Amino acid sequence: MIADTTTQAPELDISHWFNTPTTLNLDMLRGRVVFIHAFQMLCPACVSHGLPQTQRVQRLFRDTDLQVIGLHTVFEHHAAMGPEALKAFIHEYRLTFPIGIDAASPDAAIPRTMHRYGMRGTPTTVIIGRDGTVRHHRFGIEDDLLVGAWLANAIAEPLPTTRQELPACSTDGCAIPDESLRRLETGIR
């Protein structure tokens, strides 16, 4: 596991969301673990391995507070993988987790979030801890046993408690975040 607990995960830059009623960002997810699968709809290893794995993560960790996000990081064949094409792809492959289109950059083939994270290609897996730091970031196919272990470790961590990290702070003090969102690791089944 590549664990750099000092690096805050860069914010997502998403031009369009699918499978979610509201937009998502890492700031609002602070306190929860986030699993990001960066893919392209025409990337064979993503279609055969990464996306089915992400769907399994979504299903098997549904009783935890893990947030699964698909990130469509198009860096080639842009004309073939636009929003309309991705919408059809999501429909045909019955993908149910939230998927965001990584915002295109006006002057580069690599989209913005992909660039911020320094991703090398697709598929790439990123796991972000409750404190917003990157716990795992790797290009290529990952073994389910390891993904399960990394997620369990991140989910088992305590919530960050310092004042400045809590979104609910006011001049009157800091409210404890809603613990109901965070199920125990025994919720994994």
Add this chain to the structure above:
Amino acid sequence: MIADTTTQAPELDISHWFNTPTTLNLDMLRGRVVFIHAFQMLCPACVSHGLPQTQRVQRLFRDTDLQVIGLHTVFEHHAAMGPEALKAFIHEYRLTFPIGIDAASPDAAIPRTMHRYGMRGTPTTVIIGRDGTVRHHRFGIEDDLLVGAWLANAIAEPLPTTRQELPACSTDGCAIPDESLRRLETGIR
């Protein structure tokens, strides 16, 4: 095996070809066996089963005179599966057999060749005998053992020899077609 040896296979209507220096049609292929895999690039069963199977057919029957053809029969999500998208798909999935785009119909979602054959969806497998008749036509995933058997049966058949079917006929008689095109079934290895 669905064998209707009285039905001549309808001609293909192709708007664009990939992976072939020349256009193809059934008329010019008369005398050879043709394996057609009708697919859509966003059809999951085509991507996971049909196209890899077609690629295996292309490779394992390369020493026979079998002609493998991929037929892109887009009947839904037309905007997502245009020529540009298919080109990227063929490149990313390393498909090497000739692939034709079934010509769109101006007034129907179903493209022309698909309509002529009465195909029910994708994937669909069609095998055409040396005499131009449809030997197999079925919607869904096929077992490799059966595909191998159907192809061997069709390849083993003698060339059609009636005067009107042979392209090399003249007032002096009918020349036997070049047998070099037709390898023996022992060519399968």
Add this chain to the structure above:
Amino acid sequence: MIADTTTQAPELDISHWFNTPTTLNLDMLRGRVVFIHAFQMLCPACVSHGLPQTQRVQRLFRDTDLQVIGLHTVFEHHAAMGPEALKAFIHEYRLTFPIGIDAASPDAAIPRTMHRYGMRGTPTTVIIGRDGTVRHHRFGIEDDLLVGAWLANAIAEPLPTTRQELPACSTDGCAIPDESLRRLETGIR
């Protein structure tokens, strides 16, 4: 395909049969195509590939007159793969085709049929034509597409018709073998 149409297939030497009410031998099967899968119950490639493939052949060619035979050719770990162990194995793996134990040789590790055929190991696939000659004989995992093609070719061959080959000959003449046993290749479905 290794086709040596001059080599008569050596007779089987079987010490015990499973899954068949009567013993089998190649002489009595003359006129039919025979598919032999030589395996060992502790051979990983046989368990993961060869035996499931043989089971598929048994199921998919059930409407032809193909005879499927499993041949347990134990040439190592003899104590671990005796008749009692094989019986349990056949039960647990739900194998339904006839399986014969290749007769042990008193002075060699390699059993008798395996020796007669010159097999190099397990899994080995042998296909015998209607005339009793070996049409295919190869060590290792085989592709379903090719097995299907080889079987279809062998099944499509005409019955041998010479006097001396027919088992039903008497001083009065030779009766034509029961054609009802031989279904057309279109029986493959």
Add this chain to the structure above:
Amino acid sequence: MIADTTTQAPELDISHWFNTPTTLNLDMLRGRVVFIHAFQMLCPACVSHGLPQTQRVQRLFRDTDLQVIGLHTVFEHHAAMGPEALKAFIHEYRLTFPIGIDAASPDAAIPRTMHRYGMRGTPTTVIIGRDGTVRHHRFGIEDDLLVGAWLANAIAEPLPTTRQELPACSTDGCAIPDESLRRLETGIR
């Protein structure tokens, strides 16, 4: 996850060990996490799923202090699955983790450890925590993602520190067990 943190795992009763220079028991493993895969060499689901999964666990968690144990719980076909047969099986399938033969019971088909744990059949997965309690016990095929998560949770737990559980306690107090045995969860890679 079935977590019954009050149930101490019953001790193993092993008649013979493979792949380990010394015998193993849970008492000596106290303080470490133990992954037990109960199998039979003629159980198809064990051969196709359970044993390959156990081999992956052995490989992917090699930098933690996890102890992987295969438990050969023969409750049927006893004659076919004796020590000699198991030895050949382990050799042919290239299994590298310690495997113990569950001691046969003189008056029952079910062997002793299997009986003590109340196992329902094979494959069965048992995970034992650092404190010697059963953290997971289930019959059937398990998903790699979940096995990875359960193991990471158990590995992340602190060593038991109560006086009576520690072997290094004296009248002067209790020495902290050698932490070198317990690698951090970041050792999972």
